[in-house]
Amino acid sequence: MSSPIKASQGSAYSRILGVGGARGNRVVDNAEMCTIIDSSDEWIQQRTGIIERRWVDDSQNTLSLATEAARKAIDRSGVPTDQIDAVLVSSVSNHRRFPSLAVQVASEFGLPNPAATDLSAACAGFCYGVSLADSMVRVGSAHYVLVVGVEVLSEQTDYTDRSTAFLFGDGAGAAVIGPSDTPAIGPVVWGSEINTAEIIHSDDFDVAAAGGFSPKIHMEGNKVFRWATTYIVEKTVETLEVAGLKPDELDVFIPHQANNRITDAMLRRLKLPESVVVSRDIKHMGNASAASVPIAMEALLESGEAKSGDNALIIGFGAGLVYAGQVVVLP
Ligand SMILES: CC(C)(COP(=O)(O)OP(=O)(O)OC[C@H]1O[C@@H](n2cnc3c(N)ncnc32)[C@H](O)[C@@H]1OP(=O)(O)O)[C@@H](O)C(=O)NCCC(=O)NCCS
Structure with a gap:
């Protein structure tokens, strides 16, 4: 009924x-x-x-x-x-x-x-x-x-x-x-990894309060690096595929600004043409977590390296472990 x-x-x-x-x-x-x-x-x-x-x-x-x-x-x-x-x-x-x-x-x-x-x-x-x-x-x-x-x-x-x-x-x-009126945000590729909570984590607030310190970030960098340069690299390729784009149809690549060597590993696997603009905002910003991708996007638009209407692949990954990526048309 x-x-x-x-x-x-x-x-x-x-x-x-x-x-x-x-x-x-x-x-x-x-x-x-x-x-x-x-x-x-x-x-x-x-x-x-x-x-x-x-x-x-x-x-x-x-x-x-x-x-x-x-x-x-x-x-x-x-x-x-x-x-x-x-x-x-x-x-x-x-x-x-x-x-x-x-x-x-x-x-x-x-x-x-x-x-x-x-x-x-x-x-x-x-x-x-x-x-x-x-x-x-x-x-x-x-x-x-x-x-x-x-x-x-x-x-x-x-x-x-x-x-x-x-x-x-x-x-x-x-x-x-x-x-x-037209598609401008592609399908998301997202997910999480179970049993990886301790790889990047913050101190427990109660433990920190009892110890008289404020919660700090702890990260096993090597493990994150390996995950990002293997699993997340494949997710980056998948993000492009599910959007229905070939590498030469992409204009801009804005991965989470965690490490230029992770970006390099993604580029080797994606085989993007030289013409694709790649964000290296980390140079002057460091890793700003949730802010990293949109700040980098703004920087490329402001500098004129990227322009309105460009197809950009964005992907974020980090503590959880969690990840999400999509192809978007830049504003
Ligand atoms: C953090 C990171 C840059 C560390 O680089 P790395 O090459 O993995 O470095 P390691 O931790 O293996 O350390 C390598 C060596 O450098 C040394 N080292 C570590 N930090 C150092 C520093 N700041 N300066 C100098 N030497 C340092 C270590 O003691 C080690 O020396 P050893 O080989 O004699 O033992 C890297 O692991 C990374 O970027 N990980 C991913 C982070 C990320 O993506 N986060 C995203 C989510 S927030």
Whole structure:
């Protein structure tokens, strides 16, 4: 027997309408980093590609970065703020368990009663948000979705661990996603790995509180590196395939900015033509987790290396372990 319940229906397709980024104000180069840990500029550059990273100064925090990035994305999208009816914020940096950062960002813009929630998908967070927003627009549960990835990792870094301390940066990236007449966000390739929770993890908050310290990030870099250069490389290829694109139909490649050597491994397997623009934003930013992909996207658009209408493969991967990727048309 059929039910009288009505199902919602949205736009046939969705697209990214505008993107924005915000970076920590403090530039911390490898020389300064090497006053904190026993390392060298040469080692850090050779192993990761990082030259400098961005940290927040005293005037910045998670909410201010998210708001700055979101403001740019909204302005560039041309969508009136009162039409944004959903906010998704991905972060592992919120100091409070509640209220969500999403509600606080919505409040900064005076959005009228949007659906608002935070996501926890670490470095894959922005790409998780893009996929959820795409589904929301197409199913009709929202018209315009603000997706934000924001992190302040400098305050979660263990500066006694020289194998991770030089990696992280602070920033935010945002996108407004809304209806489209043509396909502009490809199928998501996403998933998680079970029994890998300890490979990248934060200290338990209760244990940290009892010990009088704040929770820090811990990572077995070698294991993440092996996973990223094998399993995630194959997921990158799959992301292109499910979008129905051949390597020579791709214009831009924006992988999570975790390590240039991971990006190199992806490129070897993808066999992309020389013409494809590849983000190396990690050089000046470090790894900003959920903010990494949208910040890198903004940088390529601002520099003119990428342009509106380009096909870009984006993929995020990290703590969980989790991953998500899709091909998108740049705004
Ligand atoms: C973190 C990472 C850069 C470390 O590089 P690596 O080549 O794996 O380095 P290792 O940890 O194996 O250490 C290799 C050597 O360098 C040394 N070393 C580690 N950190 C160092 C530093 N900052 N400076 C100098 N030497 C260092 C180690 O002691 C080790 O020396 P040994 O061979 O004499 O024992 C790398 O593992 C990585 O990028 N992993 C993936 C991170 C990632 O993708 N995260 C994404 C999710 S957030």
